[in-house]
Amino acid sequence: MWRSVQRWRGVVIIGTMAAITLWLAVTGQLALYIHPRYNVFTVTMSIIAVVLAVASVAGRRDHDDEDAPPPRRSQRALGLTAAAVAGLFTLGMVLVPPASLSTATADQREMNATAGGDEESLAAAATADEASIARFTVREWAAILRQTSDLSFFADKPVTDLVGFVIADEDDPENVFYVSRFVVTCCAVDAQPLGVPVHLPDWAATFEPDSWVSVSGEFASNPSSSSLQPVAVIPDTVDPVEQPREPYLF
Template sequence: MWRSVQRWRGVVIIGAMAAVILWLAVSGQLALYIHPRYNIFAVLMAVIAVVLVVGSLVGRRHHDDEDAPPPPRLQRAIALTAAALAGAFTVGMIVVPPATLSTATAEQREINSTAASDAAAFEAATTADADAVAQFTVREWATILRQTSDLSFFANKPVTELVGFITPDSDDPENVFYVSRFVVTCCAVDAQPLGVPVYLPGWSQSFSADDWVMVDGSFSSNPSSASLQPVVVVPDAVTPIEQPREPYLF
């Protein structure tokens, strides 16, 4: 029994993990875990793993240690526990639906702490035409807000169909929330939250944290005396929407 477990535990776990990766890729959910540029690599490695697993299952190998005594009980217990945890993790990946990072993670990692101070991007935004401004996402606006609070910069630059999930402002959660998105460089582990502050008193009567919304409006000085954000979006419309197929920005 022990030798069978020892011999096949790695093969079974590797096969299960490869199957999970392939399932996530086919269902279009692999981007919830890794940057899309790594999808092909991950799928290719999973296919290779499946081929090797199948080869190990159908191949016949002679083991010289068939008559060797089993390892000490503690060593067996540790090995079985590790295999059980790995198996439970693999099963959990299949049974529990994949979920995006949420407000709880955004608050732990501090919104806009990694917003880029990109002079070239700021200069491009200064001269952008109306069509380009209309395509700005949370990433572009967060970068701009990090570099200026001059309201003259935002003149004739309305916010159009800005998509993100709601994260309450920690300083004035009753009146201000962020339209937030996570930016992923490699995988969900390194995802960093960016957000654009929106001034909407009593917003929690119509929305909840983590709700996905689309915001249209314009920038203005922040009417809130408690919030630390000097410039906010004063919305013309806040529309509830479904979570996008790709919730992260890359």
């Protein structure tokens, strides 16, 4: 019993994880965890893992390490505990439905700290045509807001159907929220929140934090007296929407 657990626990864990990864890939949910550029690599590694796991089980035989002396009681307990904990975690991967990152993660990270942009991109945004501006995502607006709060810049640049999830502005949570997206470089571990402030008094009466919305409106001086954001969207419409198939920006 001990030797079987000791020997096969890794194969079960890696085989199960690989199978779940393949299922996520087939159902299009891998984007909840990794950047799409790594899909091929991840799927390839998972296929290799599944093939090796199946071949190992199919071709099992006596092994050299059966000559090894039996482990001490404490080692045996530790090994079984490790197998049980790792097994429970793997089972959790099977039972808990896949989900995107939420405000719980955003609260642990600084909003807009990685909003990029430079003078060149700001100049390009300044001269962008109406159709291009209408396609701006949270990433483009967050980069612009990081570089300028000059209201004249925003004069002829309305926000159109800006999609993101709701995070309360910690400085004025009653009146201001961010319409937010996570930007992922490699995987969900490195996700960084970007957001565009929206001034909508008592917004929490209508929308839950983490709910997905589509915002249209105009930028203006932020009416909030306590928010640190000098510019915010004054919305014409804020509509609830479904979470996009790819919730992160890549």
